[in-house]
Amino acid sequence: MSEPSLYHVSKEWKRTHRCGEVRKNDVNTDVTLAGWVKKVREFGELTFVDLWDRTGMVQLVFDSQDSELNSLAKSLKAEDVIACKGRIRNRPSDMINRDMKTGEVEIYIGSFVIFNRSKVPPFVVSDKGKANEDLRLKYRYLDLRRDSMQKNLRLRHDIAMTVRFFLSKHGFLEIETPMLVKRTPEGARDYLVPSRLQAGKFYALPQSPQLYKQMLMVSGVDRYFQLARCMRDEDLRADRQPEHTQIDIEMSFISEDDIIDLSEKLMKKIFSEVCGVELDIPFPRISYKTAMADFGTDKPDIGIGLEIHDCTDIFRATGFRAFSSIIAEGGVVRGISYEDGYGLSKSQIKKLEKTAREKGAKGLVWLKVDGGVNSPIEAFLSDDEIAGLKREFGLDEGQKSLILLVAGNFEISTAVLGAIRKSVVISKTQDKNNEYHFVWVNKFPLFFESGEGGMEPAHHIFSIPLEEDLELLDKNPLKVRGHLYDLVCNGVELGSGSIRVHNRKLQERLLSLIGIDRQNAGEKFGFLLEAFEYGAPPHGGIALGLDRLAMIMGGGDSIREYIAFPKTQNAVSLMDGAPSRVEEEVLRELHIRISKKETEK
């Protein structure tokens, strides 16, 4: 026994048990344990030390028999790393700690070594000690030592292992695809990697392995999966990091139903194995059109009611000018009935109005209905109109509710109500756990209108149109729907996929619709198009967000809690300081010069 440092884990100090694993039936065995000191409690000649490792905590006891041992024990501090030898013994019956797995026993210590002393940590390394996220990120290695974070790491591992086992059993091969790839023009901004050997050229980090997994299908791999890192240089959110992990799946000779079926079974397996929740499959499926009309979003939380209703017909003959003029111009009046919102104060309703305006509404009309009605536009409303609203929303006589109405064109009024619904849903679902409302959203349009009057792919340009919409491709491409499907859970987009194009002509046609002509297509996707000419099987797949899945299963609010080393909203790693400047010399080798303006910052 002496002051720390150069001890290594020799045979002598090799541990025989883990801290959280000593139990009553091990009593009287001699053990060697190692771990982190969490707490020292002194009582004169008696000292207790809580020793922790990933498996749990156990109490060590030192007493006066050996005063040197005891005084060294008293010098122990939180987060010191030690190994110790002792005998497991029962605690006195009235001293059993029911809150600890190991609380029936304790280790009577004969000797110990200190591998390393810890400075006083910047925050208390325990779930009981609060710490702000920036501090936690800077000292992530301490943060991860907390039980809640260890639990999150374990959760993620369990999901990953279940995925690997399940897919492997179903005939899928796990295949790695390159991290240094060719930049593709569509989609998110790329992270670029300069090439040293090819002056002036760049690799991109993959936004997803999309093209590679399609090539693997052409290769006859038949069933592929990968836990793939995907990099996107876009702004961050609670559920968006610059790098995230997808459970990436691709299959040959299958239909949309096959992929949905497999995904459902995978989800069921994961929830069952990892957290003992039995999901009901199949999940409901709704079309994109229905999702937008009824929920105002393509990732609806379907578990909490609040569907958007069309109330235009109720107000056809209204005396309320704001509505009548919009209806006359071909607009609509849409609304939701928010029963829990009846008690909202004026200022809380004001906040909803603000949300509405942010999303482009001219205003938000609200009515509190019960036996009567209370609304700023009460004077303009007829009894028929009020009765009509109650009928539309299925409200019984005297039933209380807050009805919110938005008038305008269909898209805006629906989007506004969707946004309001989302802000309301968050507070509604916060106190619920273990409730998972899965839904498939499918039949997405293949294209959306882009800002400049052109078109851009809704998902990506490799998805196949629905058979019945093929003829619209020439006449009205915006009306063409595709074999595209998103998996949504509690309002979070967990994954999306599609059946792919496997025919060169069709692929070229789709590319030309978004302004990529033949020559251009050859430069950018030539290898894909060429591959399609050498026997490409029909194929399709899906990619499920591992980080988001972990977040939902863990009940968290941010995927950062489920990523070992995440970045801040400014895409900075507070722990290691990435990104950073690099030496001039390094840049020169990469044929890069930073403009002066940026250097001065």
Place this chain on the structure above:
RNA sequence: GGGGUCGUAGUUCAGCUGGUUAGAACGCCGGCCUGUCACGCCGGAGGUCGCGAGUUCGAGUCUCGUCGGCCCCGCCA
């Protein structure tokens, strides 16, 4: 690019319409204690109020700018 919010002791926070000595709890340091496990008791140290300007007799508090964390819009599957 834009909106919101936060920044005070090592940590988490309080600090009113500006007012003279900036507090609490936990942590830390010293002492006492043989059954604690959120131990208890006694004592102590610890502050560039994010940073920079401005208003004022006087700024933690008000104004502007700036930096950083978080939430959101845009953006992004």
